[in-house]
Every structure is written in structure tokens, then in C-alpha cells.
Amino acid sequence: MGSNQTWVxxxxxxxxxxxxxxxxxxFGLFCLFYTLTLLGNGxxxxxxxLDSRLHTPMYFFLSHLAIIDMSYASNNVPKMLxxxxxxxxxxxxxxxxxxxxxxxxxxxTECLILVVMSYDRFVAICNPLHYTVxxxxxxxxxxxxxxxxxxxxxxLIHLILILRLPFCGPHEINHFFCEILSVLKLACxxxxxxxxxxxxxCVFILLGPLCLVLVSYTRILxxxxxxxxxxxxxxxxxxxxxxLCVVGLFFGSAxxxxxAPKSHHPEEQQKILxxxxxxxxxxxxxxxxxxxxTEVKGALRRMLYKQRHV
Numbered sequence: 001m002g003s004n005q006t007w008v009x010x011x012x013x014x015x016x017x018x019x020x021x022x023x024x025x026x027f028g029l030f031c032l033f034y035t036l037t038l039l040g041n042g043x044x045x046x047x048x049x050l051d052s053r054l055h056t057p058m059y060f061f062l063s064h065l066a067i068i069d070m071s072y073a074s075n076n077v078p079k080m081l082x083x084x085x086x087x088x089x090x091x092x093x094x095x096x097x098x099x100x101x102x103x104x105x106x107x108x109t110e111c112l113i114l115v116v117m118s119y120d121r122f123v124a125i126c127n128p129l130h131y132t133v134x135x136x137x138x139x140x141x142x143x144x145x146x147x148x149x150x151x152x153x154x155x156l157i158h159l160i161l162i163l164r165l166p167f168c169g170p171h172e173i174n175h176f177f178c179e180i181l182s183v184l185k186l187a188c189x190x191x192x193x194x195x196x197x198x199x200x201x202c203v204f205i206l207l208g209p210l211c212l213v214l215v216s217y218t219r220i221l222x223x224x225x226x227x228x229x230x231x232x233x234x235x236x237x238x239x240x241x242x243x244l245c246v247v248g249l250f251f252g253s254a255x256x257x258x259x260a261p262k263s264h265h266p267e268e269q270q271k272i273l274x275x276x277x278x279x280x281x282x283x284x285x286x287x288x289x290x291x292x293x294t295e296v297k298g299a300l301r302r303m304l305y306k307q308r309h310v
Contacts, residue, residue: 008167008186010092015083015176016271027084033283034077040286041066044296051299057135058124061117062289064144065246068113069282072106075099076278080176093167096178101159104180107254107277108151108205114247115209116143121240122216126223154201161194174267179274181258202258210251217244245288246281253277 016026045066048054076099083089091099123134158180165187175182180198184191220240227233257273290296 008093008171010090011096011186012172013083013089013091013176014172014174015080015089023084027081030077030279031081033279034073037073037279037283038070040283041070044286044289047296047299047303051302054295054299057120057140060140061113061120061144064113065110065285068106068110069285073279073282075102075106076177083176096183097159097162099178100180100183101155104158105152105155108154109148110250111205111209112147112151114250115212116147117243118213118216121243122220125220158197161197165189165191175271198258206251206255213247242288242293246285249281249284250277
């Protein structure tokens, strides 16, 4: 380390470098999206907790997805909104690293929960007679806890590898939050090990789960096509298409972000991709599930009817 190098104690998040008038517009737009994210996922979570008809494995995992989406958005969006209203866009290095850690942990957890949800649908449609035995509450609890614990441990590995690096500048992150690839650019040492672990984690946590989801839904599709009842076929398609929409949005944007050659998407495009799975996905998930799921819509109607007659 040269004597002219200084350690990073705080960094500036450059965010969206646009005109001030556009910043106010983006603040209003993103604030609306964030509010819808919290409201939509909160409603889904509340319905699942309060309506006994939704106390099934599928909705148990959906409640975890709602918690993840609210946490995921709350980790990134508030600081982004604050930076759109002020010229001082700094963040201390320790909170920045914590933001990176939580962002990775919640992202990994969402990947695994989506895989577990696809397995749940596979068992429900392909092995309906054994569904209650295979997807017992004990199994569901173990799968959920394992997803959370493993994801936080994997994020902790990334955190340890980041903290071993010397950070001495530059003092600017060209992003709206402390995204891991942007944080690594602050290091004044070789980050090849970090890059290798990130790529290996992407293969394991993105490509691996995506392949499992695709295999599950290929089997599900063949099973659905053999269902004689038109009502049963329609219900199965409705439930599975909702989950596939969520899977496609999340995995697609994440794979493009972390596994496509970096020359194919410059930094401004990376911000848009990050915004997509940090804010848009968490906002769209409850809409997808509520609009395409008759059980959720039925639970909402019952809850509104009950409130109206209290």
C-alpha cells in the first residue's frame, strides 16, 4: 500500500445522474412503487395469516416470499429515495457493506424459496394422493428454515471475502445502492477470488435452481395436459402460470445482470436491471398472485365483507 492511499470511510452513491426536475419525478414514481410493494405484500401476508383456508404449504411459502420482497425493497429503496432529494449522497462504509450483505442474503433466499414453491406445485399436481404426506408442515418448516439459513451463510461468505480486501478508493459508487460488483470497484487489490465466488454462487443459486424449476414445470405441464376435468386443468394452469411469471422475472433479470458479459450492459443499464429486481419484482409479485389466483381473491373478498359487517 502506497503512502498516498487513504482508506475509504464513506462513499458517495452517484445514483441516477439526471436533471433535478427528473429527480423529483423519479422520487414520486419510486415512492409510489415502494408504497405499493409494502402494501401489496403486506396484504398478501395478512390474508395468509388471517384466513384459515390459506393455511396450506403453497401459501406458507408465499408468505415467506412476501416477507423477502418487503425486506429486499426496504434494504435498497429508502436510501435511493433519500438520495433523490438531497445533494449529499454519502453513506458510511459499514452501513454500505451491511446493505450489500442483506441484499445478497434476501436475493439468495428468494431464489431458494421460488425453487421450493415449484417443488410444492410439482408434488401437488403430479402426486396429489401423497401431497399431504410429502409436504407435511414439518417438511415445509425445514425447507423454509434451510433456505433462510443457507442463504445468509452464503451471503456471509461474500461479506468475509469483501472485508479481507483493502479499500482505498475511489470514493464513489456509480449505483443507487451498495451493489456487490460496484463495491468491489473500490478495492485497491486483486478481486479475482471475489469474482470467481460470485460466478460460482450464480451457477449454484441461479442456474441450478432455474433448471430445477424448469424440470418441475415440464413434468407439471405433461401432468396438466392429462387432467380430464376442464376446471381442474384451468385451476392448475392459473396457479402455475402465476409462479412461472415470478420465476421468469426474477431469474431472468438476475442472470442477465450477473452472468452476461459485462460489455453487453454498461453501468446505466446495470442500474435499470438492479432496479427491476429490487423494486419492480417485489411490487409485481403480489399483483401477479392476487390477480391470477382465485383463492387469494376469495380471501380478500371475505376479509372485506367481514370488515364491512363489523
